[in-house]
Amino acid sequence: MAPLQFQPLSSQPTPSFWSALNSLKLDKLKLDDSEQPMEAWLEESREIHDREKGGTIGVSGSVGLGSGAFGQESGERPPAGSVELKGVFKNYNTIEEFKATETKKEIFNSVADSILASFETNAPQLDTFLLVTFADLKKYIYHYWFAFPAVVSKPAWEIEEGGLVAAEDQLVAEARKLADDLSNRSGALLVRGPAGQRTAAPVKDATAFFEGVPSSERIVAFHDPSHLPDAPGWPVRNVLFYLASKHGLSDVTILCLRSGSSSRIGRVSLPGPLSAEKPTFVGWERNKIGKLGSRVADLGPMMDPARLADQAV
Amino acid sequence: MNNPLLSIQSQYWAVRDYLSPEFVAAGDFLTFKFPVWQWEKGDPSRARDFLPHDKQYLITRNVPCLRRATAVNYTDADEDAEKLLSFLDEAEEVAGPDGKPRGDDDWVATHIGRGQLPYLRITPLPTQPLANLNIKDTADEQIDEIPDMDEIPDMDDEAVGLEEEDDAVRIVHPSAAEVNSTAGQNLLQVRTYDCLISYDKHYQTPRFWLYGYDEPLADSAEQNPLTPAQVFQDVPADYAFKTMTMEAFPHSGQQLASVHPCKHASVMKKFIDRMEAAQPTEGEAAPLTSGSKKGKWGIGGMVRKVTGGSAPPADKKEKEPSGDGEGSSGVQVDFYLVIFLKFIASIVPTIEVDSTTATAL
Known part of the structure; x- marks a missing residue:
């Protein structure tokens, strides 16, 4: 028996998601930084054929977010056959708040608690995620960090x-x-x-x-x-x-x-009965270098009117 | 034959134009046949009223791009043409008695079959405008990035105390080093693109758009969307900044890389002419068999290839919704986008736009 390991999820917001976030922040939320419900989709992994070298390459499915993430009617449809994920979105108004560990810990724990509580009901939340952001709207730069809370099972599955x-x-x-x-x-x-x-x-x-x-x-x-x-x-x-x-x-x-x-x-x-202690959660997404840390999306080249004007010459 | 669209197809092939109802018909077929493609509504305020409101453009997500275009030589236009001819030969072979499915995508692989050449030999000299643009790009980025540095939180501090280690080694997450070490043999992470097809009213052809995501574990840049300069790494130098440019996507206003459609009509006409020219050969061979046999020569073969030949050829044939109406002109409206994708695949050969082999769920 070997311990069972899981591959973590990775996120992939589309550009239209950032546009949707822009308009949500500017037109609706403004300075309101309360938590908002949101939706994402998750695809199965795929195999692709490498025509040059032969063989197949596995590509993991990622958590995608489109312009419909905040429930807009006109939003992009999730890809056929994808799984629907419900999440909690929180945008911080300052980069300091976004950086602070305590605020993130707090919201992560509250999401984790709601997941645990839902396990006792008839509608368990098994696929809940969390997204915290700080949007630099002038520069079209978005700092963001996803979390996919998962219970740490003690003892571990084998x-x-x-x-x-x-x-x-x-x-x-x-x-x-x-x-x-x-x-x-x-x-x-x-x-x-x-x-x-x-x-x-x-x-x-x-x-x-x-x-x-x-x-x-x-x-x-x-x-x-x-x-x-x-x-x-x-x-x-x-x-x-x-x-x-x-x-x-x-x-x-x-x-x-x-x-x-x-x-x-x-x-x-499971090798034994579950521990009676309150379980802990993990699941902050790792960044591209495999460390726990937030990510940055710089949409400036695509959305900044000044830069676009430069390119249009 | 009862499809009214089909009655005008010979006209539109003749004028080389591709009308919006046919775009919808072809899109419906594409999404039906290859569910990785789907219709999108887009931003309602930007909707084109000549298209149904819920069928404004087509999209497929996460299309992998295994290697940069500079790593492969794609610049010889003459060879491309020969390859196109050879796909017709193959199409006939497919119809042959053995019915054996050919290797995946053989005929699409317009340039892929060539071996990789030493990097120095194949790097195309950048044209003057290209070089200029690159310089400007980097200069701009630097100016913008310098003031940002202070604002970016220190990544190491960020996670302190946020999460306890998962007790056992339960997270299987490739570290940067691991990815680098395996990158040569079996890529774990690849650059991916969202591919979109809109309808261009002015040129009356479909128009192809790209939005790129970086490799999830790229060592340096922390930016998720690809910058325009990075996107053009995946476009052979013959096209980058020439037929392929950054433009505003009509349904969202974002800047996406796009193939300019001014030549689409004539190229598509060539493709279709060749396919039609090949049809009589098969027709003579089996003049009495009806649509199903004819369907086999070209499109059937193509569709089978595209779907990866997973199902027995005969079944495929039955299921094709357009097995009828094969009469006068060999190529149907519905297949336009399938052919269009082959054409696009020749422009962006490293992006597997044609990886319609993904099984429907």
Whole structure:
């Protein structure tokens, strides 16, 4: 048994998202820095064919935000087949507030608490994210930091010997069909039953759905943004914790649905009962050099009228 | 044949213009066939009233770009043309009795087949305007960046006390060093583009736009969107700043890289002429078989290639919604954008615009 590791999510806001943020800040929020609801999408990882060198290259799915992130009617539609994420957005009015650790800690903890609280209800928030920003509107520079809060499970999940293996095409096809039939855009679903007659249910119904199902046949399928052959993506982390804490499931099979033929499957389990202490959360996004830190988007070359005028010569 | 659009297709091929209803028809086909593409509404205040309000432009996201254009030689226009011919040969081969799917995207790969040449030999000399622009760009950036330095928070301080280490090694996150070490063999992270197709009223052709994202782990720059200069690294020097320029995207007003559409109509006409010229060959070979057989020669073969040949050829054929109406002119309105993408792929060969192999969910 080896400890199960997860590939963290990465964010990819589109330029129209920054435009939407601009107009939200200027026209609606103004100096209001209260928290706002927002939406994003998450895609499965993809395999692409390298025409020059042969072979395939895995590309992780990322968390995308478009002009519809703040609920605008005219916003961009999320890509087909993507998972919907709900998030909390907070814009700070000064760079000092944005920099301060305490403010960020506070909002992260409040999001984490609401996730934990939701686990006790019938609508667990499994895919919640947080975005804090500081927008330098004059220069079209945006400082931002995403967080994808995930519960640290104690003890840690372990994966059976052999790790994740390639999933059978038939199972994948069936799980995809079931996911479509459930027609919610959430990331995960439960699957049980013999091949060809499998049935599915939302994650919140786990206790009833897996009643009497041997633990080897309990499948948790999810749209996986990870392309790593040996690690599932971040979103399943909260799902597993939720199943263990609320539904007492400590031994399930995870089915990582990935585009193309790269879906993976593996059986994971908890070595002991969950610790009774209040769990901690992690999940601030790392920046491009792999450190915990905020990112900067400089849209000046694309949005600054002065620079555009220069280029138009 | 019952599609009224089809009755006028020969006219529009003749005038080389591509009318907006046909853009919608072709876009519908593209999105139906390759769901990685989808329609967007865009900014309603900028909506073009000759297009349906919810079908203003087409978009596909996160298109990977594996290497910079300067790493590959793409400048020989004559060879491009020969490659186009050879795709027709292939299309015929595909229709052959074995029906064996060819390697992915063979015929699109207008320049890809060539080996990489030593860097120094292939770096094209920048033209005068290009060099000027580059200099100006960097100068501007420096002026802007210097005052910003103070404002940027110290990244090391930023995270102190924010998050405890995840107890075990639970985060699998490639460090910069790891990425550098594997970059040569198996890229973990690639530069990606959002590709957009709008309809250009003036030239009456589709128009192609690009928005780039940097490699998530680029070592130096901390900027997520690619700067114009970076985008042009992915465009062969023949096109950068000439047919390919930064312009305001009509549906959002952002500056995106775009292929100027003034030559689109004539290039597309050439593509289509060649395909039509190839049609009789197959028609003579099997004069009595109907649409399905004909469909096989060109478009069918193409579509099969584009979809990666994952399904058996016969099935593909059945599912094609446009198997009928194959009569007078070999190429249908619906396929226009599929062909258009092949054309675009020859302009931005390192960006996998044609990676329509992604399976629908």
